[in-house]
Amino acid sequence: MIKKINAEQLEIGMYIVDTDRKWLDLPFFRTRFAVTSAKQVATLREYCRFVCIDTAKGKDISDSPPAGAIPSSADLDTTTWEGCYAAVRLGYADVLRRAAAENTLDFATVDKLAAELEQGISPGSGRVWGGLMRATQPDPAAKAVNAAALALVWGLATGLSAEALRHLGSGALLLDIGLQRLPDAIRTAERPFDADETALFRQHPQCGRDMLLAASDVPIEVLDIVLNHHERADGSGYPRGLGGGDLSRAGQIAAMAAECEDLCWEHAGRPAMSGLQALASIYNAGARLFDGDLTADFVRALGVWPPGCLVELAGGELAVVGDIPASEFGALSLRPVTNSAKELLDFAADPDRTVRVSASEIVRILSLADPITRFVRYYLRQCGGH
Numbered sequence: 001m002i003k004k005i006n007a008e009q010l011e012i013g014m015y016i017v018d019t020d021r022k023w024l025d026l027p028f029f030r031t032r033f034a035v036t037s038a039k040q041v042a043t044l045r046e047y048c049r050f051v052c053i054d055t056a057k058g059k060d061i062s063d064s065p066p067a068g069a070i071p072s073s074a075d076l077d078t079t080t081w082e083g084c085y086a087a088v089r090l091g092y093a094d095v096l097r098r099a100a101a102e103n104t105l106d107f108a109t110v111d112k113l114a115a116e117l118e119q120g121i122s123p124g125s126g127r128v129w130g131g132l133m134r135a136t137q138p139d140p141a142a143k144a145v146n147a148a149a150l151a152l153v154w155g156l157a158t159g160l161s162a163e164a165l166r167h168l169g170s171g172a173l174l175l176d177i178g179l180q181r182l183p184d185a186i187r188t189a190e191r192p193f194d195a196d197e198t199a200l201f202r203q204h205p206q207c208g209r210d211m212l213l214a215a216s217d218v219p220i221e222v223l224d225i226v227l228n229h230h231e232r233a234d235g236s237g238y239p240r241g242l243g244g245g246d247l248s249r250a251g252q253i254a255a256m257a258a259e260c261e262d263l264c265w266e267h268a269g270r271p272a273m274s275g276l277q278a279l280a281s282i283y284n285a286g287a288r289l290f291d292g293d294l295t296a297d298f299v300r301a302l303g304v305w306p307p308g309c310l311v312e313l314a315g316g317e318l319a320v321v322g323d324i325p326a327s328e329f330g331a332l333s334l335r336p337v338t339n340s341a342k343e344l345l346d347f348a349a350d351p352d353r354t355v356r357v358s359a360s361e362i363v364r365i366l367s368l369a370d371p372i373t374r375f376v377r378y379y380l381r382q383c384g385g386h
Contacts, residue, residue: 001055007048008093008139010041015058020050034058042086045093045139084120085145088113092173093141099180105215107170114148114169121152140176143261148172150257150298155250157301158294164221164250171225172254178208178226202238205230224248229255232289244291256282256290256298280306283368292369299365305332310366310373313357316340318366318376322354332357337376347383 002017014035019026026047034057035041044051053061091113099105151172155165179187186193186201193201209227212218228251231237233244237255244252263278273281283295283306299309305321312318317340322333333354338344345353366373 002052003055003061004050004052005061006139007045007051008097008141009061010035010044010051011059011061012036012038012041013059014061015054016044016051017054018052019044019048021048038090039086042090045089045142046086049139081120084116085149088117088120089141089145091116092144093139096140096177096180099177099211105174105177105211107212107215107218110173111166111170114152114166114173117145117148117173118152118156118165118169121149121156140179143265144173144176146261147175147254147258150261151254153301154253154257154294154298158249158253158297160250167219167221168225168250168253170219171222171229171250172257174208174212174222174226175229175254175258176204176208177211178204178206181207181211202230205239221248221250225251225254229258231255233291234288236289249294252291252294253298256295259290260298276304276306279304280308283309292367296365296367303359305359305362305365310337310370310376311362312364312366314361314363316342318342318372319355320376320380332359332362337380344379347380351383 012035015032016035017032027043032054035044091109095106095109095113148169152165152169155168160168182200182204186197189197205227209223212223212226225248227239228242228247231240231242231247231251232255233247233252235241235243247255260278260282263273263281264275266272279299279302282290283299285295296309299305305311307321309321310318311321311334313334317336318338319334319336322335334357335354336345347353368374
């Protein structure tokens with residue numbers, strides 16, 4: 001019997017006969033094969049949202065898995081970022097499955113996964129960014145690990161203590177755990193919500209906090225992150241409409257990481273953004289929805305420069321990042337705004353002037369909340385710029 005299942009339901013022993021991706025898009029030589037390793041499970045979950053299995057040739061989803069058949073990180077090389085990401089994703093997918101089946105949360109495992117993720121991130125944030133944005137289909141575990149990885153990059157860049165980083169990583173993994181208590185129709189909807197559904201969906205931060213309160217030894221900092229990750233600096237968020245002054249630093253970092261990650265996926269009525277477009281959206285919202293200085297810190301931490309941000313070069317010049325380059329980590333197209341003495345350039349003489357520089361020549365990014373940034377944007381508008 002052919003059965004269509006969610007990729008997160010895949011287990012070793014199942015027989016694949018089809019997926020929601022074209023065969024050439026997948027790193028497999030065959031279109032039909034038995035799943036024999038945790039690495040195959042991780043790869044299929046990375047690329048696919050749904051797969052079709054043949055229960056006559058392999059295990060059914062309803063079968064009890066034999067001892068040792070549950071996918072784990074044991075055969076993944078966790079010394080690489082890719083292996084670390086896959087292992088943490090597998091581990092958190094298992095946390096979600098058990099939370100749904102048993103209505104309980106294993107916080108100790110979540111805390112351990114956050115520590116593993118932090119260790120994988122520390123050697124280089126650029127590889128983290130590239131690895132996250134190569135994912136092709138959203139699923140709860142991938143979205144949670146993506147958000148946590150971005151939040152940890154942010155936290156490392158802003159100098160959070162080891163304890164605060166651990167709380168940030170655990171909280172970011174658990175941001176949407178409250179969705180487990182919402183109806184399937186809400187969690188899997190592929191259309192815009194009506195008013196009643198929106199109100200129900202907006203209960204998930206409180207539901208998440210309630211689940212954590214029922215678990216053992218969850219730090220109050222983690223509770224804060226989960227409850228407030230949809231709050232915004234201008235008070236327009238939910239569930240309580242808190243303003244920036246009422247939000248913790250770690251909570252704001254997690255909120256921005258989750259928003260940046262979410263923008264990279266297609267939603268009903270909204271196309272997916274590229275990673276740089278999402279980062280630009282976060283940067284441009286920094287003066288209103290988020291903390292402008294924290295958004296600038298995040299861009300600096302990743303070393304990925306979104307279009308429209310104002311940067312200072314090693315020679316002292318200020319410039320605005322131009323269109324998205326062919327390579328996110330290659331040479332950047334910049335529009336110079338000042339000379340090295342910070343004197344404004346005459347755009348009338350050369351209105352279309354751009355320069356190509358290496359990202360290594362950028363020494364800092366200016367926050368959108370910085371008066372210099374606001375003045376430069378005003379000046380460019382007056383000159384007919386962007």
